[in-house]
Amino acid sequence: MTATPSHFWAVVPAAGIGSRMQTETPKQYLNLAGKTVLSRSLGKLLAVPFIERIMVALSPNDAVWPSLPEASESRISTVAGGSERADSVLAALKALDSYAAPDDWVLVHDAARPCVQSAAISRMLITLADHPVGGIMATPIADTVKQVDAEQGIAATLDRSRLWAAQTPQLFRYGLLVAALEKALDAGVTVTDEASAVEWAGHTPKLFSGSRTNLKITVPEDLHLAELILAAEGE
Ligand SMILES: Nc1ccn([C@@H]2O[C@H](COP(=O)(O)OP(=O)(O)OP(=O)(O)O)[C@@H](O)[C@H]2O)c(=O)n1
Numbered sequence: 001m002t003a004t005p006s007h008f009w010a011v012v013p014a015a016g017i018g019s020r021m022q023t024e025t026p027k028q029y030l031n032l033a034g035k036t037v038l039s040r041s042l043g044k045l046l047a048v049p050f051i052e053r054i055m056v057a058l059s060p061n062d063a064v065w066p067s068l069p070e071a072s073e074s075r076i077s078t079v080a081g082g083s084e085r086a087d088s089v090l091a092a093l094k095a096l097d098s099y100a101a102p103d104d105w106v107l108v109h110d111a112a113r114p115c116v117q118s119a120a121i122s123r124m125l126i127t128l129a130d131h132p133v134g135g136i137m138a139t140p141i142a143d144t145v146k147q148v149d150a151e152q153g154i155a156a157t158l159d160r161s162r163l164w165a166a167q168t169p170q171l172f173r174y175g176l177l178v179a180a181l182e183k184a185l186d187a188g189v190t191v192t193d194e195a196s197a198v199e200w201a202g203h204t205p206k207l208f209s210g211s212r213t214n215l216k217i218t219v220p221e222d223l224h225l226a227e228l229i230l231a232a233e234g235e
């Protein structure tokens, strides 16, 4: 690796309630092939040796975390998250302040994406290491894309040739990401991923081609798909 800044940190937003899963237990604590979804996601990051510390944003009401094996892992710390995903990410970034220098890299990865491959994360870090801004894992949109009206009638068929679906991990310089998120949230901009704040600040992040198996567990059927993906990968 030829990266000038040699430090890599990670942030895992895990403070959501998982309303679209329709389960009482927040989705990060659902069982996925014998471990919690959060444990599986953290395991993928812990297997990347470049990552020095992982800051996990948890709900202030979280009572489950202390029972996870990862709670006693020396490379993991926790912090209270916020009301939106972006608030949780910013809280975790700020909690890394005593470790991270402005030019260090920080990788943000959703707790809800447990099927990401550690080898793909390493390849992404190596590929983007000399980029001035950073980038995100993403896949080209495979389906024909429809824009709908208020009654769910089809209003248009979009040109998908330049449309990609954003995933996590998303990798940015620490100082640039903190500044971009703070400014976007202060301005009331809707920020559903880190790249949207960085784009709003005037930068051009890169896309790193990922896999569609890196799905986000969002609705009930995703848990079954994730089990199949992990089983196919021998996990
Ligand atoms: N206030 C929030 C909201 C979300 N997240 C985290 O952000 C990731 C992606 O968000 P999403 O899939 O939308 O999770 P939820 O907000 O939990 O789900 P829903 O929108 O269905 O309620 C998840 O790991 C989730 O725990 C978070 O840390 N803090």
Ligand SMILES: C[C@](O)(CO)[C@H](O)COP(=O)(O)O
Pocket (backbone or CB within 6 Å): 085, 110, 165, 166, 167, 168, 192, 193, 194, 216
């Ligand atoms: C960051 C993200 O995973 C990219 O796909 C996603 O935007 C976060 O989830 P949400 O459902 O948009 O909150």
